[in-house]
Amino acid sequence: MRRVALKIAYIGTDFHGYQRQPNYRTVEGEIIKALKECELIEDTWTAHYSVAGRTDKGVHSTGNVISFITDGDIYINKINGLLPDDIKIIGEARVPYGFKVRFPEYRTYTYVQPIDSFDNIDLERIEKTIPLFIGEHNFRNFSKKNEKNPNREIYDMSFKKEGNVLIFTVVGKSFLWNMVRKMITAILKIARREFEISVIDELFKPVEQRQYIRLTPAPAKGLILSDMQYRNIKFKEYDYAKEKLVKVLYKQCLSYEHYIQADNVLIKLLDGN
Secondary structure (H helix, E strand, O other): OEEEEEEEEEOHHHOOOOOOOOOOOOHHHHHHHHHHHOOOOOOOOOOOOEEOOOOOOOOEEEEEEEEEEEOOOOOHHHHHHHOOOOEEEEEEEEEOOOOOOOOOOEEEEEEEEEOOOOOOOOHHHHHHHHHHHOEEEEOHHHOOOOOOOOEEEEEEEEEEEEOOEEEEEEEEOOOOOOHHHHHHHHHHHHHOOOOOOOHHHHHHOOOOOOOOOOOOOOOHHHEEEEEEEOOOOOOEEOHHHHHHHHHHHHHHHHHHHHHHHHHHHHHHHHOOO
16 A cells, blocks of 8 residues: 555636536536545545635636545546546646645645736736735735634735736645635725725734625636645646646637637627728
8 A cells, every 4th residue: 555646736617616526517527426436446535535725617727636545556647537528637747645635745736817908907016915915924814714823925916917917826835725825806996996904914814804805706617726845745747637738728718718708709799990
């Protein structure tokens, strides 16, 4: 018997989140089914199966990690062949028997926010706001529920603008439910001058503010769990598996582009052009 860790990437669009749920298509449901078909596990309990991050409905991943104990031989090609096109194993690592997948040194989230000419975004206000999140703070007002320990530490946070897209990167050891998406909402409201920058200090106070300062989580479709880093663990990466997901994404982009271009023509027709 040995413990193995697998890095998984998935396109979250058509999944009802990561965690298994009756009557819903989930990432975990598909993975467990494939592992059982490969005779790597009989059930999650005896295999001591665990996952680093239980992402919400619509959230994507390029760096989530699962771990389990098995006496079977791991053939990544075989597992990927049994997985649907929107999930692939992209990395493998042999890990100590006592490896705790839920406790990486740090995890990285990426958030993608489209903007357009009608979106009055002040980039300087974003630059002034982001450093306020770095360090240890009480994030209770950025969570969906009341947490026993709402204190979290952000190691690093940055953003860049690429064309009409803002790309945020957030690095920390652990995150509360909806925390990253609510952080993005607060930043965008500040950038649009709906909030003052000082609202961040108010939200960090250890008192309930959610009924007064409402933060609807930014859309899940913009969030990517992009990386997990563990001490002294190095994954063997599988480029072919990444390429398969890229092909699926290109097809999706082409389909979405069809909708976008049709919408643009529809706008022109309605405008009388």
